[in-house]
Amino acid sequence: GQQVMQIPQYQHVQEGEDFTTYCNSSTTLSNIQWYKQRPGGHPVFLIQLVKSGEVKKQKRLTFQFGEAKKNSSLHITATQTTDVGTYFCAGEGGGSYIPTFGRGTSLIVHP
């Protein structure tokens, strides 16, 4: 079945540094979604990318969808302590409309 790999598993940064998490799928995706889960919380939808090569920005967050629609990345510029949490990508594809989640990247920001 479809697999979505996400790296790194953990990332420690100093406040103000940039952060990037990468997502790779074993199959071509129809779309990819990104979620953020704060410690003790539930996943919260951030964004959905649909088109090949798409780039979307939300303030300090930049999301990219690869040309082959098999990979994606989330980049945070100048991290803040409020960015702490686990970021998940979730891809739909391979004939399935069920989002398959990556294992997530836990971001720890040191003040």
Add this chain to the structure above:
Amino acid sequence: DSGVTQTPKHLITATGQRVTLRCSPRSGDLSVYWYQQSLDQGLQFLIQYYNGEERAKGNILERFSAQQFPDLHSELNLSSLELGDSALYFCASSRDGENSPLHFGNGTRLTVT
């Protein structure tokens, strides 16, 4: 607030027991998903319902079952519980079940002792 309501928030029970988790989707959402989150397995898809009908099944054990009722709320039944079933169980809903973002509830933390 996602608009998805899950009860109870916490459940502590013994091995061999049966529990029921409840979920009310966001107003207007027709599809409900159940996910299990554990430290070593991440977010695992269990099952999806759309407008009362089962639409997709994931890694759901035979000891687990679910249903979606006419008012669109859903219940996940877990029976013959084992220690390894301890996890966070999330319900999520979406508008139409395809290419739509998921809105998660706060989850039910199940502890099996």
